[in-house]
Amino acid sequence: MDRLYTPWRLDYVTSKKADDECVFCRALDGELPDPLVLFVGRTAYVIANRYPYNNGHVMVVPKRHVASLVELNIDELNEVAALTQRSEAALREAYTPGGINVGLNLGKPSGGGIHYHLHVHLVPRWVGDANFMSVIADTRVIAEELTTTVERLRPIYERLGQGVS
Numbered sequence: 001m002d003r004l005y006t007p008w009r010l011d012y013v014t015s016k017k018a019d020d021e022c023v024f025c026r027a028l029d030g031e032l033p034d035p036l037v038l039f040v041g042r043t044a045y046v047i048a049n050r051y052p053y054n055n056g057h058v059m060v061v062p063k064r065h066v067a068s069l070v071e072l073n074i075d076e077l078n079e080v081a082a083l084t085q086r087s088e089a090a091l092r093e094a095y096t097p098g099g100i101n102v103g104l105n106l107g108k109p110s111g112g113g114i115h116y117h118l119h120v121h122l123v124p125r126w127v128g129d130a131n132f133m134s135v136i137a138d139t140r141v142i143a144e145e146l147t148t149t150v151e152r153l154r155p156i157y158e159r160l161g162q163g164v165s
Contacts, residue, residue, distance in 0.1 A: 097124035
């Protein structure tokens with residue numbers, strides 16, 4: 001059997017985080033946001049996924065700690081939708097994918113790893129991408145370093161965000 005070692009995931013898969021230790025709430029704590037934060041709006045933000053399913057995998061996250069769409073007020077809902085749209089544009093510009101999976105998992109049974117803080121996933125996809133490895137070899141192949149993803153996307157978000165409140 002072949003093995004692809006990903007030692008950076010050990011901390012993630014072995015940690016037991018309580019709901020009150022929300023990674024999405026912590027991402028904006030302090031003077032500087034998490035280095036993976038790509039854009040911060042008024043009620044929501046965009047962050048690169050630390051454990052991506054594919055190159056360019058980003059998430060749109062409301063700032064307020066809520067678990068479902070029905071808990072969002074209209075301003076939050078509108079900004080989450082607008083940032084999801086902006087993320088599609090940024091990913092298309094940066095990666096020219098053949099498609100993009102957009103989705104969210106509501107509640108623990110839906111498969112969400114962080115089910116207690118709503119977030120929308122955007123995952124670029126290409127015909128013939130390496131995600132077959134997940135099915136046949138239980139392995140993820142990510143062709144780009146996460147820091148490169150952030151360097152590639154952040155200027156696009158900054159440009160797309162100009163003039164938008």
